[in-house]
Amino acid sequence: MVALPPPAFEARYRTYAFPTGVINGGGKLSFNTDDLAHALVATGRAPGDRSRYGAASAYEWLHRVSLIPAYIRRNYHGRLTRSRLALELDRSELVGVSYALGQAMTAVFCRMELAVSHLLHVDRYFQQYGVQFNGRKRADLFGLSPNGWVVAEAKGRSRTMESELRGKLELQKRSVLTVCGAVPWLALGCVASFPIRDGGMELDAFDPEKAEPDALVIPGGADDAMLAYYLPFVTIIDLGASATDVGQQQLVVGDFGPLGVRVGLLRSIYQRVQRGAQERDMAGFSEDIQVVLREAPLAELGLFPDGTRVDTNWPDAVSVQDWSEDF
Structure with missing residues (x-):
């Protein structure tokens, strides 16, 4: 179907407070539309239980993946930018695009920089097994890496990241105490944003160490x-x-x-x-x-x-x- 691989995007990232030897400073992610589409499958909230939802979850993914050709562009410098159509969306519509991009780019970052091969949405896991939880303050994603479980809170912003977001994100990413009986190896927050309206996407990742006293326990097993x-x-x-x-x-x-x-x-x-x-x-x-x-x-x-x-x-x-x- 595809004669040549899709052209690569580049997105700059910055990291803060990660443990020594894990990842430090910043760099560039190189990825393509295949990577984004794959990440949108993995991080989707809709479960794959056809006995209850039919094919609705697959249609929901098709809706999200269509955001890429509609709203994503690659500029002359290889940066991931938004299309003119995206920039003309109203605020609520643009929030939806930013949310999906934040989820997908967190998955791309975790796979490429932290070797997390299976990252999925907490809600999809909980819906699949009927798990109940209290409150809304919890991380979005969790998955397995060679070093253990990784927990990630994902955010997307249509403009620059607001100054207070880092504190809110740290609280959410610290909200998981154990995953399948094990303490997470790493917990991080990741924000995909567009500091300049017509400019390229950037990522910021944070890793504070302290856990919340009422942190969530994700039950079950691998x-x-x-x-x-x-x-x-x-x-x-x-x-x-x-x-x-x-x-x-x-x-x-x-x-x-x-x-x-x-x-x-x-x-x-x-x-x-x-x-x-x-x-x-x-x-x-x-x-x-x-x-x-x-x-x-x-x-x-x-x-x-x-x-x-x-x-x-x-x-x-x-x-x-x-x-x-x-x-």
């Missing part, structure tokens, strides 16, 4: 979290038209042709997720997935570290020169 992570991918693939590329029989692929996007997953993981969801065959689920990922030729198949593949075909859309260079 098997439950892993199933909740993959269910939306399976739902989306099943909604699309079935497609198999030459030499790619190891993948199950859903094609959304006219929309310029397709989503794939290793066939062995797809089948294991189906067994877990339909037959409640959960014993050793997470370990089964990890074995598959260790043995599969992920790079050769062009897959993300979680065994998925998201291909987008929007080179013309994101390169349209409908933004200003006056910055």
Whole structure:
């Protein structure tokens, strides 16, 4: 479907108060529309439980992923900017775009800088297993890295980050005490913002150490979290038209042709997720997935570290020169 890889975006990031040796100072993220579309699957709040929601969660993802060709552009310098259409949205509409970008860019940052391979939304996990919680002050995302669980609070801002946001974000990202019985290895807050109206996106990430006294305990185990992570991918693939590329029989692929996007997953993981969801065959689920990922030729198949593949075909859309260079 995609002859050449999508052009890369660049976004500058700054980090504050991370533990020594984890990540310090700042730098640039290099990513593309495939990375953004993948992150929008992983961080979506809509669960993949078709017994209760039908295909609604997949349609919800299609709605969010369409924000990329509609509102995202790549300028001459490679920076991620917003389209003219995005800048003409009313405030409430622009807030929605900024929210989705904040979630997606937090996932991209965590995968590329912290090796978090499976980052999902807390709400999706809680809805999947009927977990109840008190209050609204909690982090958005959690996922597994080689060093342990990572908790992240994500924010998106259509302008510059307000001065008091860092304090609010620190409270939310400290709001998780344990994940599946383990203390998080790292908790961070991440803000994607546009300090200059027509300028490029920037990221700020914070990592204060102190935990809240009434912090949330995310129950369950790695098997439950892993199933909740993959269910939306399976739902989306099943909604699309079935497609198999030459030499790619190891993948199950859903094609959304006219929309310029397709989503794939290793066939062995797809089948294991189906067994877990339909037959409640959960014993050793997470370990089964990890074995598959260790043995599969992920790079050769062009897959993300979680065994998925998201291909987008929007080179013309994101390169349209409908933004200003006056910055």
